Amino acid sequence: MADTFELGGRPVYTGAHVTRRQDDALLSGQGTYVADLRPGGMAEMAVVRSPIAHGRITAIRTAAAAAVDGVIEVITAADLTDVAPYPNFAAYTQTPGTFPLAQDKVRYAGSPVAVVLAENRYIAEDAAELVEVDYTELPAVTSLEAALEPDSPRLFEDWTNNRLLDLQPDDSEVAAILAGNRVLRRRYKMGRHTAMPMETRAALAEVHNGRLHLWCTNQHAHIARTTLSYVLPLAERDIRVVIPYVGGGFGLKQHLYPEDVLVSWLALRHRRPVRFVEDRAEHMIAAAHARDHMIDIEAAIADDGRILAMRVQVVQDLGSAEIFPGAWCPALTTAAHMTGPYDIRDCVVSVAAVTTNKTPGGSYRGFGVPEAVFALERFIDEIAAEVGVDRLDLRRSMLLQPADLPYTTASGALLDSGSFAESFERVVEMGEDAYRQAGAHYRSDPDSRVGVGYAVLFEGVSPTHHGASAHWMGHESCTIEVQPDGGVRVASGVTDQGQGTTTFVATLTADALGVPIETVRVELADSDATPYGLGAFGSRQAVIGGGAILLAAADVRGKVKKIAAHMLEAPEDDLVIEAGRVHVAGSPVPAVTMAEIATTAVIRTIDLPPGMEPGLEATARYEPELMEHTPDEKGRINANAAYANAAHAAVIRVDLGTGEIEILDYILAHDCGRVINPPIVDGQIWGGIAQGLGGTLYEDLCFNDLGQPQTAFMDYLVPSAVEMPDVVIEHFESPSPNTPLGMKGVGEGGTVGPAAAIGNALAQALAEFSPQIHETPLSPAVVRAMIPDQRT
């Protein structure tokens, strides 16, 4: 691995504090988002959405809306005669047959039923109110427990039940171990929350020379293009997808939503630009929700508390499941992480993903791992309490040690490197110290209790796409071209939602070619300008996109040296490339510049070495060798190219009067292998923790018994700067032997641990009341209910 992927010389930018490329534009308000695009003749779209959670559409009357001055057209599903349903490639699931507009039924409040196209959004919204839809209401399924009931009303009448996915592996081996040992059972649930990016979804479609141009907020230019070609009556060559500045994706923008298809269809039909910018009220009900998991653990326990074997059932509430790609994959990911970084050899997990009359679930940072970590880490604390052993010692007795690596988990994940025990010990040391100080500080406060909680975890990063789509796999692509003036154009299939992708692409390209970073121009997220790649998901871009960059750069570097050797009349192997100049190692002159070499390669080709092809560019594709796309006969799969790890510690104060949890200290030790850009890594961790704390303490998407959403944006409590604790970040670096430069992904580790760490801290703080802590969010009302009312 090290031979194939190298930087080519001493790194100048890799590992250094390189300023993010987009900062100037973003900080001065110059970033251009879809909502900033306003081509001449643009029309805007408003979506008529179902007000009920479950019902049959009996009539739609659009005439009054169509008659409003400024309305161009009102369409329903019946108009989309040349549109195909989204495909489903997963043979192991039932198919929702998702269509951009509701055909005969609505299955969640917010489901798109009709579209008003008008001269502007004001008129479109006025007219949308005039569209009359008659429904016959059906009983709504509003919880995963209800969906599991055999006589539960079915969302899809041609299905046999509400289980889109139902995998029940053979559990006989684990059952035998459970039968012969003490068994502990617990049920854990994680609430429903969502990414809530600052920028909502948006799409603008335009027809140029007979081709569809779609500007959108999707995380994948090429997957979006291909999917549009499956759904629309259009050849893929006639579609261009461009993703301008994006204000956060977090997985929510992985899906190609109905509105992306609808603006495209309307632009093709009316031959004028059509834009949809989702408003925040729509975002609450029509953009993907996430989490909403229930996990049942049964474990055989040794006398000292060690887990001998586990039987786990994971159930994920998919909402109506009308989304593409489908959203069952977090449940599979939960299953793959149920043993944590512990030596638990026997673990069998059954997985069900059920449909309910709620907003479709989708991707969200963490993607099934926070659920697994919350359940397992709470469970370990509960075992320790039950058996009467120290919760830290119990972890120590099971944690993977350096000598255990490489280690293949019961689910098939290959942990090739990591600092599980070391990172844990570091946060314990710091956490216990902070806890002692907090205890001393609040000792005399009768209204306060303090506690410290820990979570230690591994996290699969750089996964195959196959688990989500059963179609795409895991490669990434890169084209590097050196232009005659020595400047470099690098184009890749990776995309930037604000997390700094552009910066790492420039960083690796500059170091791998030996050129100043200022001479590198990065092109991303335009399907016409970049080679086919899979874009942003699963903390994959630096690892897999980085691999493609290094491969392409190695090709270009080889040719640079050959041309330079010819020009300098020196042996190729003696040459080094530094700061855009090539010279013999140890003697900076004579040298040839990248400009001279590139000019030779593409203009004065007469000066090339005899027989050499003109041009100075290369395209490479990289797919990690050890990444598996489909499971073996026992359901085991190494679905990721790498595994990052982290340990979290939270020291909290609980207000006994209000039930409020205050985070006094938050400590995180993380390990993402080789670090490319330290501030970006820190930023990812900060942001991840904010979203993890949000789901743990604040954010909750509630529905009533009729399936009516109860959480408006003003009630959806994204933590702000005031709510964020200070965070101490400890860095560990265990390079993977199997990835380019030893990199692992870093996008999600912060999100994964807070629920478990806070839950465990709360259990300790309120130990005198024996609280039952099995669910998130841990809102003040929930916490207050754990405290008996003897004090006022």
Place this chain on the structure above:
Amino acid sequence: MKPPPFAYCRPHSLDEALEFLAEHGDEARPLAGGQSLVPMLNHRLARPTVLVDIGAIGDLQRMDRNESGWRIGATVTQRRVERESTEGCDLLRLAMPFIGHRQIRARGTVGGSIAHADPAAELPAVALTLDATMVAAGLDGQREIPAAEFFAGPYMNSLEEGEILSHVTFPTVPPTTRCSFREFARRKGDFAVAGVAATVDFEDGSVTAASLTAFAVGSNPVRLTGAEAAVAGRHLDEAALIDSAEAAAAEIEPWDDIHGSPQYRRQLVAALLRRALQEVAP
């Protein structure tokens, strides 16, 4: 989230504004800082066809102290009250930072918040605690409405059609009066889940007068008369604190929403009142 069509006017005198209101009846709504009305327009929860912007009426922007207290014009911003001295009216000063965020307070007005009568809003609770007087202006002249009669249900006030809340007078209290404002919100700047306002007078350590109010726990802010009685004439010792908190929890009729059950809100009011009384105790 675009409002339906509406007409807009911006009169420069109160009389002119009242004439617009008279002309358009219940189709018209006064617009002050817009911090509640504009979101309601965008959500199409309010559908006035005429907005009468009262922001250019100089008389409504005055804030001065007279013999009965601080007379604050309806369009004086919350931020201005927060920044300027309201000597003798400490409760008002204490409550201001709990109203939304600074940006909201920079636009939000005293009169707008009180007229809007949001059950979770701070200013109505302050007005009720201090026995403030609302001045309603109509084409026929002015009338005064005591705070206890002004709030008529959630988002409802007792202004007649065609009237504008022009001023609010917050009585000043002597320097010996102690006051406390306590609010529990999920995040900094959010609407209260529950809140308590208190002014208490003492003589020789005993309570001679107490005005205690809970808000965000019912249709409107509510005076905690049971809790007031529980502390009357007593030293604020542990027993008095427990009695008053229990009385408060028992006498409110809290609502239920996703942030808290009635039971939780009773617990919150008990805890907040206890802390408020601990704070003011001599």
